[in-house]
Amino acid sequence: MCADTTQTPDYKDTLNLPRTEFPMRAGLPKREPAWLDRWEKIGVYDRLRDKQGRKPFTLHDGPPYANGHLHIGHALNKTIKDMIVRSHQMMGFDARYVPGWDCHGLPIEWKIEEQYRKKGKNKDEVPVIDFRQECRKFAEGWIDIQREEFKRLGIAGNWADPYITMDYHAEAVIADEFMKFLMNGTLYQGSKPVMWSPIEKTALAEAEVEYHDKESFTIWVKFKVVDTGDTTLDNAYVVIWTTTPWTMPSNKAVVYGKDISYGLYEVTGRPEECWARIGDRYLLADNLAADVFARARLDDTMYRRLCDVTQDDLAKIQLQHPLAGAEGSNGEWDDIRDFRAADFVTDTEGTGFVHCAPSHGMEEFELYRDLGMLEQVITYNVMDDGSFRADMPFFGGKYILSRKGGEGDANKAVIDKLAEVGGLLARGKIKHSYPHSWRSKAPIIYRNTPQWFVSVDRKLDDGMNQMGDNIRERALRSIDQLVKWTPPSGRNRLYSMIEARPDWVLSRQRAWGVPLTCFTKKGALPTDPDYLLRNAEVNTRIKAAFEEHGADVWYTDGFKQQVLGGIVNPDDYDQVFDVLDVWFDSGSTHAFVLRDREDGTDDGIADVYMEGTDQHRGWFHSSMLQACGTIGRAPYRNVVTHGFTLDEKGNKMSKSLGNTIVPEEVVKQYGADILRLWVAQTDYTADQRIGPEILKGVADSYRRLRNTMRFMLGSLADFTEADRIDPAEMPRLERWVLSRLAELDEQVRKGYAAFDFQGVFSAVFNFATVDLSAFYFDVRKDALYCDGDTPRRRAARTVLDILFHRLTTWLAPVLVFTMEEVWLERFPGEDSSVHLVDFPDTPTDWRDPALEENMAKIRRVRRAVTAALEVQRRDKVIGSSLEAAPVVHVEDAETRDLLATFDVDDLCITSGLTVTADPAPAEAFRLPEIEGVGVVFEKAEGAKCQRCWKILPDVGRHAHPGVCGRCDTALS
Template sequence: MTDSTPAPEARDYRDTVFLPKTDFPMKAGLPQKEPLILAKWLEGNLEGQIREARKDREQFILHDGPPYANGDMHIGHALNHILKDMVVRTQTLKGMDSPYVPGWDCHGLPIEWKVEEQYRKKKLNKDEVPVEEFRAECRAYAQHWVDTQREQLKRLGIGGDWDHPYLTMDFDAEAVIVRELMKFAESNQLYRGAKPVMWSPVEKTALAEAEIEYEDIVSTQIDVAFEIVESPIPELVGAHAVIWTTTPWTIPVNQALAYGPEVEYALYAFRTDAEATYGADENLANAVSEALAEAGWPHEGRPVLLAVELARQFEARCRATLPPIDLNAIGATSLALTLEAAGPTIRGADLAGTIARHPMHALGGFYARPRPFLPGDFVTTDSGTGLVHMSPDHGEDDFDLCKANGIDPVFAVEGDGKYRADWAWLGGQGSVINPKFNAPDGPICTDLREAGALLAASADYMHSYPHSWRSKAKVIYRCTPQWFVPMDKVIDRDTPRCADEANIRAAQGDGETLRQLAMQAIEDTRFVPAKGRNRIGSMVEGRPDWVLSRQRAWGVPITLFVHRKSGQYLIDTAVNDRIVAAVKAGGVDAWSDARAQEYLGDQYDAADYERITDILDVWFDSGCTHAFVLESGKWPALIRRDGSTHSADLYLEGSDQHRGWFQSSLLESCGTRGRAPYKAVLTHGFTMDSKGMKMSKSLGNTISPIDLMRDYGADILRLWALSVDFTEDHRIGKEILAGVADQYRKLRNTFRYLLGALDGFTEDERVTDVAAMPELERYMLSLLAELDAKLARAVDDFDFNSYTRSLADFCNEDLSAFYFDIRKDRLYCDVNPATGYQTAERAAYRTVLDTLFHALVRYAAPVLVFTSEEVWGTRYPEATSVHLLEWPAVDAAWNDANLGTKWAGVRAQREAVTEAIEPYRREKTIRSSLEAEVAIPAPTLDTAALEEVFIVSVARAGDELAVTRTENHKCGRCWRHLPEVETDGSLCNRCDTVLEAE
């Protein structure tokens, strides 16, 4: 054919090639599609089908930690439940019976506080409402949010027994909580005592450590002088011991002073040095001293006792807060204040026997009592004066030291933070957490200044201070009578007084304390990540006795009767059984004065007993959930067939629960069963905004999972949660979600390609002999086996970040960018649609695609719960749910290390070739890699195979990598440029053979 001869019209061969077809759309439309899939699951009782399919299998039980039923699901809830769902679904996929019973915490201050807020808006006082009516409102409020959150979590694709959740406010649950409390009482692991506990004056109740958060605040710091009236060191009598504090409100409850036995002290005195306008004046010093005294600072020349190391800090505080005086009136131009040594150095231990008097001693009574000096190992020289004022009502160290020396609390500060009305100083005033009350010009400092005891006061001390995480108000240490579980008491095991106690003792072993049992249980528990063991271990090792009581209305009561004369609580199994039965029948309202005699029976007179009205710490409620969820029999699927009914395989919550639910569950179970209620504990971090800032409504950076599901769909949110390193704090934001959405799109396209490529696939074309497959197919099966092992290991390690990323990387890098790209030519062209003929190589490829499909849709099912169902249903419209399937049958023997090494080299060469061709593509010298010829140094495959892998016209060996444009003509059917193609548009040998084959 010459250049002047017109080319014949090229034939259109499109009807002779395989063009993938699928109804699976590229656009997901998840917000619209997911609710329809969810409705189908609920209508068909998918959860029941899964339970039936796994009923005879080995069990894996994740016990749900109960969130509070007091608001919409937030991003933390979403992350937590997605992780739990991932655990349950991956264990189910592996063939385990892994039932999930969701639950809610329904008692306690979080809910009571919300109901009180409604009262406050209506200007009503909840204390004027009958307690049963108030509790009913709390119950209704909690139920509303249980129902709301339940629907939101369903929409997130969380599978579980949503029709039968556990609620701590169910009567059955309340009865079990009461029974668990009785076990502590019956085994002598309960006592009533007065100790300082974290107290919220705003919420008027004790708080658990888990309910506290710390924030930086600015407080008033003051230095106060206590006059020494007795001492074995004569020079000290008449001097003033100086204390420093950032809680001025505790001075009215002071009862002693503490010193450090090893601290070095000394007497000092202030000297003022003033200059006259016209030279020195010998009367000037007296004038300055009188002026300072009149201004409320009568301390010049008075000896003060301080730690030597802290004298200069004290001097600076006093100099900075001296009261202003009129220097002109006394003829001075300037004033210098200097602290000078005024006595010998004194070893702290030598202060024993020294006694001071309170600055307000003139009030008499409590304030006239001597204030002894006591040795305190906790006294340091880090800050202050080296002397610490002791208020046993308001500090743990204070309480312990004073108690050891026979000094008892006085309970001067009431539950609302005000001093008792009958208190001699500031009676009826407060609240003690009010900054104005403690300010330098507030009533405390004013009275101390008038008494000549205030040396320095300034509202400028920045420090970390505990707050209630609920009301955000400051809390105080306050000594009140509370109920405690001792951490270090060895239980008397000689004379069990009830069957429960005998069982507890048998479980615990002899001579162990609750702390020892808990520490051993921590050692026996698996923690993911491992650092969780040290975190909870350090907390349990140093924690004080467990405070069980709260002074509120909405909760499980401490169902004890205390003898009015002996102070002993009643232990009688018959009485306890009657109480438990009544609570089971009528809930917490059954605990009332009206029924006291009914419970006590004929053996006891209700007039002789105090009925305790405190309620249990809500952490005790949630700490008992293992008892009424895993042991009650209400959820038969949770009862282990091996007889061990209480130990869960996994607890999974945020890292803050090391001091919360993980710990309360641990202590409750160790105290009643002698071991932890869990075999493993997994913790996750917290979700920050895209800048790494903590989410806060006040900052306006919160992200609602409900909004995200409406805009993106639940599967996008799930993919985000399972892609981040959730064991640490992690981020979410628009840009991050956009990246996740792109990752989802790539995964979806992988499934769309598989569905289209497998159109019409039948078992007749399956290649069963893997050894007979082309090497590339065997390599892909090797990669699949490697992935399978990696994902299985990730499931065992709860490493869902690696699980999800490995799956995504395999789909994107190994399949879409590599395998699919190479084999699309065989898929399209190694078949004759008219006759059904296909090459053995294409049959092998489609066989591998089918194997990949069945593996990948299963792997993806726990992550993309809705999309995987859509994928499965697209290929098998009449089949059951994808979530009834089990882990794919991938032969570990497919994993061939030699193939892996060889093809890693091939892929490296392919990447180099692609990179070398790219400049020619940009210049449009070569429009497609099919137009390129490449020279390869040290090729790893024969040239025909390399041409297919590199998708080029010709590949040959060469000294260096080189690219040229081919002169070969283009096949009209497969578009490859090959030597045997005579003219553009004519057929290559392969296409000619396929079309002629029958």
Template sequence: MTDQPEPAAPDWRATVFLPKTDFPMKAGLAQKEPAILAKWAADDLYGQLRAARAGRERFILHDGPPYANGDIHMGHAMNKVLKDIVVRSQSLLGKDAPYVPGWDCHGLPIEWKVEEQYRKKKLDKDQVDPIAFRAECRAYAERWVDVQRDQFKRLGVMGDWDDPYLTMKYDAEATIAGELLKFAESAQLYRGAKPVMWSPVEKTALAEAEVEYEDITSTQIDVAFEIVESPIPELVNAHAVIWTTTPWTIPVNQALAYGPEVEYVHLNIVGHSSGIKSALVATALYAQFAKRVGLPPIASGSSDQGVSVECDGAFKGADLAGTLVRHPMHHLGGFFAKPRPMLPGDFVTTDAGTGLVHMAPDHGEDDFLLCKAHGIDPVFAVEGDGKYRADWGWLGGQGSVINPKFNAPDGPICTDLREAGGLLAASADFQHSYPHSWRSKAKVIFRATPQWFIAMDKALKPSPLPGRGLGEGPSPDTASLEGQALSPTLSPEGEREFTLRQTALAAIDATRFVPEKGRNRIGSMVAGRPDWVISRQRAWGVPIALYVNRATGDYLRDPAVNARIVAAFRAGGADAWVTADHQALLGNDHNAADYEPQSDILDVWFDSGSTHAFTIEARYGAGTVADLYLEGSDQHRGWFQSSLLESCGTRGHAPYKAVLTHGFALDGQGRKMSKSVGNVVDPLKIIGESGADILRLWVASTDYFEDVRIGKEVLATTSDAYRKLRNTYRYLLGALDGFDEAERVAPADMPELERYVLHLLATLDGELKAALGAFEFNRYARALTDFANNDLSAFFFDIRKDSLYCDAASDPKRRAYRTVLDLLFHALVRYAAPILCFTAEEVWGTRYPAGGSVHLLEWPEVDGAWANDDLRMKWERLRTMRQHLTAEVEPLRRGKVIGSSLEAEVTAVVYDPADAALLRATDFAELAITAPVTVTEGDPALAVEMSGDDLVRFEVAKTEHDKCGRCWRHLPDVAEDSALCGRCAEVVAG
């Protein structure tokens, strides 16, 4: 008798309700995202959204303008993505949240690039027609606006890309000029000759925000000034010694400064190589001075070189009042022959040097102020290119003064001083931090030139109304100004008047800062900043459209003239000033021959500081204030501050209600990105390889209030988090295949597990709203991903897959599960939309191909009543026990005692009656995905010393029950292996 083959086990796969979806696990974002962008553009999604939100509460994020001069970098990408997340999330909350992108188009960054083309051709820009040159700058900016616009759009940033604001648009230039004229009409503007930071390479003044500090090594010198007159007779013919690290300022010296409370010692010197026989230095600094110039300790005998020093008296600095010295180069006559006064300076310390400071009012703020107080004015010896004037008595026509060789110990300055007997020591070894232009990277100098300033401490006329309750900080009143910098003054009419500094500090108090530390940072900067220098000696920008009276030196303040200037700018842009018929602008009341039109241009920070006027107010109405400004933390000294000062000076309040600052993007090792180092991470490359959503998720997941890192490892972690989220959406789409409203179950009729998940959803909903309110998108992203991974994929989905696959379609439990999945889908796709803008659109479109854009939707309707603390406590305990059991099962699975947890039969030894009741009331085998669980009670006497997980002990063994051929569960009612359990038999039978 031949053996007959055993009949094949029945194949029940066709009876299982497996998820079905076309949504692929492989994202392919780099290929899909451009098509989604094209659809948004074709559908005018931004216009649809404006129409849908019309009339709603408005939220305005005002875009800080990047310069239009190069491809975007990671800082740009991080900033724009954060802004887009803010705008999309506010729109999701139902608000009308427009976004108008903008660009800074004037100024040195662009002009410098255009000049580079001239330098390559060995052409002089100054010989080019100014209108033609400005046209080249405009064309350069237009080209880069178009390039950057496409790059920002590729990031998924949604906004009014067809009508952005540009500082070079005619209306913008007219408004900028008009804002300047407001300062002029209120007399806050003045022309003065203060030292400002000046770039000899770029030949223009620079703002603090245009300067970066780098460590350099400079020449330090000790120079002797012979005392020719003094109320202390023994000091006559002695030498007052100064120390400086800027030898090039010695040819512009006009005085020396001493500390009134500093003690000085008069030294008799024998045998020094310089020939100096006596010197005056601070007692506390003698040791440092002696080391530099080669002197022994006082009264210690001769040094190895035969030099000896004795003290011939000590004096308080105040005793030096009336002392005169002469310049080491006095023999040159003219400017150098005039004796220099010694003046009291509170800024003189004994931290370094000699305790005496040489004063060059052309090249230092302290120098300028002290000399001005004593009637000494700048002489403007150093030209814009960093060379001394050709007619200057010493080194005329030479320089550049920032050239290390020019200042070196063997350079012309030190050589001449040495020959004149005035140089005691020189060494090129002093290391310190020094300002550089952040564009040309060249060193800058302080240089006094005629410039236009906005006064910080002049009473404003008319006095502004400080504070408008703009943010979540305190709403200031006049009392809040009393302690700020200066007290208010009284006008002749008895009205309280406040300065620009006071008004700005009050506005800072009224503004919300995220993070809060930003308040102190910008506050300290405003409290201590000098007057705002707003003029630049360049060609590409908005001209300072003022007429200065040739006879009086005052500028014209005529509203009618100003109105004609603004109208001319509006019609023909800023070029209208370059080609102006000035008599026509001045009108019949003024003679053009009496006035000098100004040729300087405005600081670009004034341009960008005025953007609120021609963007926010122009589009949304006068008096409208932005809800949020969002930029990098360096903008406390840049755009945040220039916008604040501009608005406070013209409107009496800040242009923003809140300010959010983020850190900088560093490489994976935490280093600043640098092309020379080769560690630059290119956002465009990331987008091209992985897609913008990966970059967006990285931004949202970082602690962006601080500096953040990005590199291969960081992006790999982000990609993994994205993959898990995408898998969640794929599961939801597949599990909801064919779901319709007839299947829906009311929450009250659902099993406890479903109601517990609704509780978790309600809790998540509140957490996400709170995170949005705090602008904490890393908290938002973490809460969303943790919910998807831990509460759904690893728990809820895992437990209910048996019901989804194997229960009858009409089974109440399965219907309840799918109802909750539907609620989860509608919530999660909306929650993710502000961050994963492309993926959320793909997910939504997969389920609802004709359902429009996900970005037109509003925040999901999540019932707060779903939150149930009793359910939470009960299910948290069940989850803890489930995790405890899983830890016991895993070793058996790894040891191949069992193939999966479904083969694990469990005995739960419970020592807490409450836990025993909980387990008996729950199908714990279903929760733990095991074979049947038997609950037995342990000895209560042993429970006294137990707590937590110890109160439940799980004993695990391989089950002897057969496996259902359909659901694969090992159950007592399965007659034989591969047969059906009772539930599956009933479902298959229909």
């Protein structure tokens, strides 16, 4: 007998609806600081260190400068590091992270000088120790600020005890590492062209230089040919081209190419405004002659080629400087200029001849060094402030750059004088990429000056020669044999740099840094064997003094007597007061961090160094050179490199363009987890883009993921171990989820081990949103909400629990705040934290490739069905897929048999579904990409169950009014 359905009860309260207080709106900007406080209170980082029996894993932090607020590059860099450390910790390692700061060097010293200039104060009038103390205080302030900014991004580490290069122990070790080069014979004082900042009055390393477009003067200059014995060539002119007119007073030679075709050209006509004269004869490379004459305003009717000029002809030539014999020159330029062939001359640009000022160009310097002629060609015409020496005729006191870094008056003075004496053929301007100081943003010059160098090619007799006899050999073999590179292109980049690099310039003419702790013998020459004092006892005294007082002690009165007394006569030696290149400081960090700290490494080698691609010429490079000279090999096993961060259009960020993204502002608007998610979603090995629209997309991905986690939490509200069911007893749909999990577990672990966060997140995100939210959750909602205590519902909840533990831990290294929130929603407690657990082991026997293949076939059919029903919903034929009971025509017999073993109406979320082998009629819905499947829409027959909303024939025939048999059983 049918039950009475006229008065149907409200069954809402009988459903197993999700129960959770986990909000859909995250409110991250306001809530994240509370989690930070909680982690600090329960001491998460220290508790992780207490876990016993784990293999250490150490990422060594490349130290940022303590001199300003964080930019987006800092956020990217530290977040990647944090993901590396956290993921390895959760894979079972003791993953240590000691953050550090670089505190010496030009960036900080420049800030103090800026403060002085604003106050009208002269740095040179301040006692050096007082000045150094101001630099130290400045750095200390910014360390505190940056530490809090880094922590706000969710970066976990030993923040209470970071490493700081200006700590006394660090300064002592840096000095000690320098003295190892002193003792092993690779340190020497030499004079060669180095990159020099006239504004900052110091040498610069390549890593302290950046390239910007600069407009430069360019001139074509005539050198007169004299005394060849050939009347054809005598009084002709060799023409050179240069973009640095200021180097002309230091010219000592002109060089030509061995394999270039040269000709002698005569001027036969001229326009009114032109420096060329009719009858002038010029030696030029044939490939460049037309361009040179065009620059001189001569068209091809105004000159002719007279004859070839052979290598034998060139070998007879002597040249005169254009300023030779000029009135008032006092014979400064009267010497004959050297003229010879050189390998670096080409005929692709210029004139085919290159003017040489070996004091201001490395190629020219090396040419004359190898010829043993440096004494004849080296000049000291340019002072440390970029001015010409005061007694130089015509140009004394002229500045190459203005005091603010703009164009000085030297170039114009040189050009005007050359024009006055008839030495110019043409002039112009060129816009080209030019080196600038990273700190002052002013152009730099090459300047010959005495500096301290470490030789990369001198033989080392230090008992560590298994990787090579010198620093270069050891570095190149380390790159190939001991280090893994991510991405692999990093290997080629560093290898080519070290393969071609010159000796390392260690000295800087500054005040804030670790001094070059060495002494030179008075009256000796740098080439003399006893020029440098090499004494182990002296070195020990220096290191001990630095440990107790810091590097400032080097500048105190009587320090020389203190460390030399009783060993040698202090009066016989001069103390060196240059400071070390700051890259030597950071290159030495492996010694006082990895080697010396309790949370360092047993062998002083880091598992990972991770920085931006610019550090191939910076920290990766200096660390490699320094370690190869002191421990015989690279100080790292892995080098991971990230690219630069650009705006949404791919432009470099700059304040002037107004396109900068400040981490603090992103955190205020979205929360740190959104910034971290952006890092995880991007390919950090290339340049990345960020901007408002990109962040909106990231926030949308976050919301979808948060919704997945919320669904699991709601369905697991009262789950206990008593509800758990063994995988062997689960339906195939659940076993398919477990199979996917086993596959994903391997992918996640391999991805994290390879530092592939984009790959890990993409795999987990797609699984969570496509396999789970859009399929499995959608299918199992009915069973979860409407079933009673059935094996199917217990299986689904068991799978949800298994999913929960894996998704929260797999995503915890990325979304550190959100996964903590998710975890605490289920496992509250004073000491509870997702960051204290590991990735759970996932049984490999869950993997079932055959089941995955079968489910893929079923999902193809399902996709055709859901697409067909979407058309009916769009046309308002139905409001819900439960109103449908489609007929699905499937051509493939194997697929039909497979569908017969599944509850396909549940999988397609319909009230009924019929699979048939009959040919699909013409009106059947088809998807082009899914062949052999046609769907014919039919409405479901029966009444709507007032509890589960399925439309079924048996509704109303059970004890409880208005429900189907399944719901009646659940209610009973």
